[in-house]
Amino acid sequence: DAGITQSPRYKITETGRQVTLMCHQTWSHSYMFWYRQDLGHGLRLIYYSAAADITDKGEVPDGYVVSRSKTENFPLTLESATRSQTSVYFCASSHAPSLDPNGEQFFGPGTRLTVL
Amino acid sequence: AQKITQTQPGMFVQEKEAVTLDCTYDTSDPSYGLFWYKQPSSGEMIFLIYQGSYDQQNATEGRYSLNFQKARKSANLVISASQLGDSAMYFCAMREYDYKLSFGAGTTVTVRA
Numbered sequence: 001d002a003g004i005t006q007s008p009r010y011k012i013t014e015t016g017r018q019v020t021l022m023c024h025q026t027w028s029h030s031y032m033f034w035y036r037q038d039l040g041h042g043l044r045l046i047y048y049s050a051a052a053d054i055t056d057k058g059e060v061p062d063g064y065v066v067s068r069s070k071t072e073n074f075p076l077t078l079e080s081a082t083r084s085q086t087s088v089y090f091c092a093s094s095h096a097p098s099l100d101p102n103g104e105q106f107f108g109p110g111t112r113l114t115v116l
Numbered sequence: 117a118q119k120i121t122q123t124q125p126g127m128f129v130q131e132k133e134a135v136t137l138d139c140t141y142d143t144s145d146p147s148y149g150l151f152w153y154k155q156p157s158s159g160e161m162i163f164l165i166y167q168g169s170y171d172q173q174n175a176t177e178g179r180y181s182l183n184f185q186k187a188r189k190s191a192n193l194v195i196s197a198s199q200l201g202d203s204a205m206y207f208c209a210m211r212e213y214d215y216k217l218s219f220g221a222g223t224t225v226t227v228r229a
Contacts, residue, residue: 031215042120042207042219050215058216090161094215102149102168103211107161 003027006091006108014116019078021111023091030096032074033105034058034066036087043090049074050096081115088112119143120208122220129198130228136183137193137223139208149211150191152182155222156204164206167191195225203227 004025013019023032030051035043035058045058047066055066063085065077074093078085092105121140129135141150152164167175167182175182183192195202208220 033216035219040221042122042221043209043217044219045216048216088159092161092217097215102166103215103217104151104163104166105217106163107153110159110161 004091004093004106004108006111008111009109010112012114012116013081015082017081019081019113021076021089023074023108025072025093027093028071029093031094032068033092034076035090035092036060037090038087046076083115086113086115119218120210120220122208122223124223126224128226128228131200132197134194134196135198135225137206139191139193139220141189141191141210143210143212145212147213151209151211151217152193153207153209154204155207165193198227200227200229
């Protein structure tokens with residue numbers, strides 16, 4: 001199906017392990033985003049990308065690494081997971097401003113990550 | 117400073133009644149956009165409504181309307197004729213020049229039969 005998918009949907013890992021969350025979109029959207037959702041904070045931006053090979057930090061980037069070698073994929077890596085990174089992670093994508101000046105973002109279903 | 121403030125952590129509303137969810141924002145960017153998203157208990161983020169800073173009229177989408185008061189920097193969501201399926205968390209978000217979204221903490225709405 002077309003759209004935006006995330007994998008895995010659920011992940012349990014241990015402190016210190018490396019974890020990669022995958023995000024794939026089929027709309028050829030230029031922009032892609034990673035958010036984390038924690039109680040009382042809403043969604044906070046971790047990293048975003050305006051195009052392949054272009055990434056930039058968001059509000060809470062520490063402890064995370066991203067890459068974007070292809071337009072459709074935007075993986076998020078926790079290099080050494082900590083308990084504070086237990087959260088729900090959402091990937092989103094949007095058209096470039098020239099195609100959608102409103103900037104509506106389309107969200108994936110989320111990945112629930114637990115770090116023990 | 118918080119860019120988006122939602123002061124109501126939770127609200128109860130009777131079925132078929134209207135409910136207003138508050139959202140205030142802070143930006144110095146003259147061009148911005150305001151979004152409302154719904155997150156049901158299943159977890160997905162559902163786009164509801166959008167208001168651009170230059171839009172003269174308040175946005176409406178079916179039972180959803182956005183009460184945009186630019187001078188007060190508020191963008192309240194009004195849900196008319198509430199239904200049981202409206203029970204969810206609702207997020208207000210703002211898009212500024214850099215195309216990133218800033219979200220509020222959310223408001224949980226519970227619709228009572």
